[in-house]
Every structure is written in structure tokens, then in C-alpha cells.
Amino acid sequence: MQAKKRIGLIAHDARKRALREFVRAHAGKFGGHELFATGTTGRMIEKETGIPVRRFKSGPLGGDQQMGALIADGGLDILIFFTDPMTTMPHDVDVKALVRLCTLYNVVLACNQASADFVLTSAYFDGAYERAVPSYEDYVNRAIS
Numbered sequence: 001m002q003a004k005k006r007i008g009l010i011a012h013d014a015r016k017r018a019l020r021e022f023v024r025a026h027a028g029k030f031g032g033h034e035l036f037a038t039g040t041t042g043r044m045i046e047k048e049t050g051i052p053v054r055r056f057k058s059g060p061l062g063g064d065q066q067m068g069a070l071i072a073d074g075g076l077d078i079l080i081f082f083t084d085p086m087t088t089m090p091h092d093v094d095v096k097a098l099v100r101l102c103t104l105y106n107v108v109l110a111c112n113q114a115s116a117d118f119v120l121t122s123a124y125f126d127g128a129y130e131r132a133v134p135s136y137e138d139y140v141n142r143a144i145s
């Protein structure tokens with residue numbers, strides 16, 4: 001049985017069309033899960049799928065940090081973040097911080113379409129595999145052992 005997942009969706013402007021097409025192609029798979037997104041991306045996803053999305057502020061206005069706070073609180077399982085590798089962002093530090101928190105909390109992170117395809121067709125997405133969530137002590141103990 002498929003467990004309900006908490007999924008974050010974000011795309012930089014140059015990658016929004018790619019995310020919209022990805023979500024359109026997999027709309028059936030997102031239903032029944034809990035969706036979170038930064039402001040502009042969230043509006044686009046809701047319009048595309050009709051699935052309700054919990055929307056944070058727009059990325060450059062703090063939305064990436066709000067998504068990061070959700071991760072730090074243990075509230076996200078998967079982040080699909082179509083990043084733009086060709087443009088300098090005013091909120092680059094926020095983007096980096098968000099990716100860092102995904103790494104730290106072992107959140108499944110897909111930054112492009114191929115990875116996102118893998119995630120949606122994975123045993124994890126289907127509920128047959130559980131993601132380990134490391135604690136701070138895990139990192140501290142690893143550092144000193």
C-alpha cells in the first residue's frame with residue numbers, strides 16, 4: 001500500500017515549464033499526497049493539477065527558507081526542485097541552504113527531470129521502502145568515531 005508522502009515542489013523561472021510538464025505527466029501520482037511549494041511554483045501546480053498545494057512565500061522572498069524550516073521540523077519526505085544552473089540568483093544562499101538541509105535530513109532530492117522520474121517510480125514513493133531520518137547525534141557520533 002502506498003504511504004502518503006509530503007512532497008515539496010519548486011522550480012526556478014527558467015525551469016517552470018519543465019516542472020509544469022512533469023507534473024502534468026504524473027498528475028495521477030501526486031493525488032493523495034501532501035504538496036508544498038514556493039509561491040509562484042505552487043500557484044502554477046494548483047492551476048495545472050487542481051490538487052491543493054500548501055504555498056509558502058515566493059523563493060526570493062523567503063519561500064526557500066520556509067521550505068527549509070519544514071525540513072528541519074521533519075515535515076518533508078521528498079523535494080523536487082528544478083533548479084536553473086545557468087542563472088545567478090539574488091537568493092542563491094537560500095537555495096544552497098535548502099539543498100544542504102535536504103542532505104542533512106536525508107530528504108529525497110531531485111533537481112532535474114531524470115531524477116524526479118526515478119523518485120516517482122521508486123519503491124520509496126510506492127511505500128515499500130522507508131527513509132532513515134538521521135539525528136544530530138548520528139552526525140556528532142560519526143564525526144568523533
Ligand SMILES: O=C(CO)COP(=O)(O)O
Pocket residue numbers: 010011012013037038039040041042057058059060063064091095
Ligand atoms: O526562487 C525559487 C526557488 O529558489 C522559486 O520561487 P517561486 O516558486 O516563487 O518562483
